[in-house]
Every structure is written in C-alpha cells, then in structure tokens.
Amino acid sequence: MKRKLLLANRIVTADAKNTVLRNHAVEIIEGKIERIVSLKDVNVSNYNGEVLDYSRYTLIPGFVQTHIHLCQTLFRGLADDLELLDWLQKRIFPFENAHTKNSLRLSVRLGLHDLLSGGTTTILDMGTLRHQEVIFEELNWCGVRAFAGNCMMDQNELYPSFRETTDWNLKTAHDLAKTYHDSNGGKVKFGFAPRFVLSCTEKLLKETKEMMKEFPGSIFHTHSSENQKEVETVRKLTGKENIEYFNSIGMLDSHTVLAHCIHLNENEIKSLKSNSVRVAHCPSSNLKLGSGIANVPRFIKEEISVSLGADGAPCNNTLSAFTEMRHAALIQKPIHWPTAMDALTVFRLATIEGAKALHVENEVGSIEVGKKADLVLLDLEKADQPIQGINAQGLSEDERVYSAIVYSASKENVKAVLIDGKLVSENGNCLLYDENELVSEGKQELNELLKRF
Ligand SMILES: [Zn+2]
Secondary structure, three states, X not given: OOEEEEEEEEEEOOOOOOOEEEEEEEEEEOOEEEEEEEHHHOOXXXXXXXXXXXXXXXXXXXXXXXXXXXXXXXXXXXXXXXXXXXXXXXXXXXXXXXXXXXXXXXXXXXHHHHHHHOOEEEEEEOOOOOOHHHHHHHHHHHOOEEEEOOEEOOOOOOOOOOOOOHHHHHHHHXXXXXXXXXXXXXXXEEEEEEOOHHHOXXXXXXXXXXXXXXXXXXXXXXXXXXXXXXXXXXXXXXXXXXXXXXXXXXXXXXXXEEEEOOOOXXXXXXXXXXXXXXXXXXXXHHHHOOOOOOOHHHHHHOOOEEEEOOEEHHHOOOOOHHHHHHHHHHOOHHHHOOOOOOHHHXXXXXXXXXXXXXXXXXXXXXOOOOOEOOEEEEOOOOOOOXXXXXXXXXXXXXXXXXXXXXXXXXXXXXXXXXXXXXXXXXXOEEOOOOHHHHHHHHHHHHHHHHHHO
C-alpha cells in the first residue's frame, strides 16, 4: 500500500467549521486522506512511506470550477471586446465549427495545463458540438476530475452551419455517456450540455433531461439569462423568461447547473431556490462581455447554490480560480457595500460549494479524512502577500488567510498541485505536459484552423 505524508505549515480545510490547522500533516493512502495529524504526533524521520515536505506552505483544497469551455482555449485573445451574441456569431461559433480532432485536442490540453497549474482539480466542462470523444480522451489521460458532455445544438440562427439534427445530438450524447459516464475510476462523469435556449429545440431539451435518468450522478449543464438580447430573443421564441421557460418544461432540479443567471425576475429567483438549482457564477466573463452582474449576494441569502467558473478563455481571458474569486468579491461591493462577499465566503464558493453543486462534496472540496487528496499548496511567505505571523485588526493570522488567498494571491503563488495524492503541477509547471511543445503545436493548429475559418 502506497503511503504518503504531506507536511504543511498551515491547512485551510474548508470544512463546516472552517478549521485552520497549524503544523499538521496529511497522510494519504491510495489517493485518499487517511488522517490529518499534528506534526508533534508523527515521527517524520522514521515514516514508513514517502514524505512530501511542504512545511513552509499553506495547504488548501483543489479548486472546483463549474463552468468551463476547454474547446475554446485555442481562441484566447481572438474574440475581445464584443458582446455575447456578436462574440458567438462572429468568432466563437465559426471557430468551434472549424475544429478538427487535432485542433480540439490542442485546445483541451492548453486549457488543462492552465487549470491544473493554477490549482483547479475538478471542472464542469461544456464540451463542443463535434469530436467530443477527443475531450473525454484528454480528460481521462490527464486524470483531472471532470463532468463533460457534447455541447448540444439542433438550431442556430446566428451561425446556421454550426448545428446538427436533434436525433444526431441525442444519439451522440447517449453513445458518449454510455462510454464515458463514470470512466477513469469514476473521476470522469457525464454532464449533458444543451448549449442554451437559442441553440436547442424543446424536443432536444426534454429528451436530454429524460435521458439523464439512465445515467445516475450525471449533470444537466446549460447557459441561462446571460445577456439582455439573449433574454429578449428567448422571450420572443417561448413567450417566457429564460428560467420560467426551463421550469415550464421540467428542466430544473438539483442536478441542473445554470451558468450566469444575471437577468432574472423575482419568480425566477424563487424557481432557482425551490428547485435547488445550481448557479455557476462567472464574474470575469460577465464583465468582459458586458453582460451584467448576477445578484450573487441575494442568491447566497436565499441559500441558492453558487459556485464559480472561468467560462472560456476567449471571454476571460484567464482560467484562473484566483481571478474568479477576486472578481466575484469585487464586482458586488459597489452595489451591495464592501461588507458583501467577504473573502471566506468567496473562498468557499471556489472549493466546497463547487463540490456541493456537482454532488461530489463527499469526495472533494475540503480537506477532511476520507476525501480524495486533491490538494493545492500556496506559498504565502512572499513580498506580494500580507506579512505572515501577525495577529492584527482583531483577527488572527489564520482568520486573515482568506484575505491573502482571495485578494492578494494569484496562480504565481501556487507551489504544487496534487490530484488523488499525485503531484500534477509544481512551481507553476504542469508536469503532465511540455509547455513549449503545447505552445508550438498550438500555433500550428491555430494557423491551420484559421485557414478553414
Ligand atoms: Zn459559457
């Protein structure tokens, strides 16, 4: 049996009591957290297994991001300064439509490199219309924890060649779910992904929801109420507001993750709450596309599930959980007062609340005995961080650690990342890929893709 003892200066557990431990070690057996012990109670020099000495660093749970588009990473920087529908019509739909298996594979690898090196260890990915098997192959190969599915589109007024028939979409999803749901030892699960109302017929939405029953533990993942023009078009098409429409056709329950949820009426907020719907909040994307600001403080007050996602690289343009935490906190303050969205609340959205949104809180999202060892080590003893070892302003240093993580830290402070106790990134380098190779192959694939554009 493979044992590892990971030594940390501080462990920020994100458990129900927000416990922070000092000078403790996490013992990992078979990829799981076996016990968490004080360094006083363990004989490190005679430990019967591998010792990972990170005793200078702060240990936190791996981040969970609940709205990602890996297929778009190759298009980073190629769709700036546009509003959603133009962004889709002029850039993203034509780009995704031009993907070959090879260009898609590069896009996914670039995205995973970025996510893993930044401490994200679980994702919900939206997928793309065609060649989705490539995304699953890459997810399985790299060992990230993920929900993913082919992005379903059976109508498309904005860019008509980027769609397939209803039956094609459904059959593709069914075949992929049969192959990949619960694959890689249960780490990869299916996330049914009808893109949004404007690209999905009612038949497609309803039959997708029905199909989910065959795949327990799968997720229904779509966009909702992101942009004013989108909401107006949904109203014209259905006679209803976006979430009222989803509710009327039975799409809403605790396995539904809706990205954005910005333009909502009172009745829609009630529907989110009464159906236990999960909101994936993407603040950077919402700002960059000028979409608006979701009323996250209200959702939290109503005990509606909120978690964070970077969305796609071309609307962000980073995939960093740190950037999302920072924006999630800052964008609310001019509206709701600076006391809204404090650092601890936001840190929990990026970790345990993400796990709860996907129903994997028994496996990940916090550092507790019995959970998977998906862990991130941060170097906070740096000149760009709050001075450590100080109790001040009525707060202990351990209470102030959330301020460091949310307001000061970035990907640059990530020392190491582990999934199932296995090191996947160290000193900002994802160990699974050669970064130089990714960049040069990415250049080649993007050049080819732009010729087909
Ligand atoms: Zn999205």
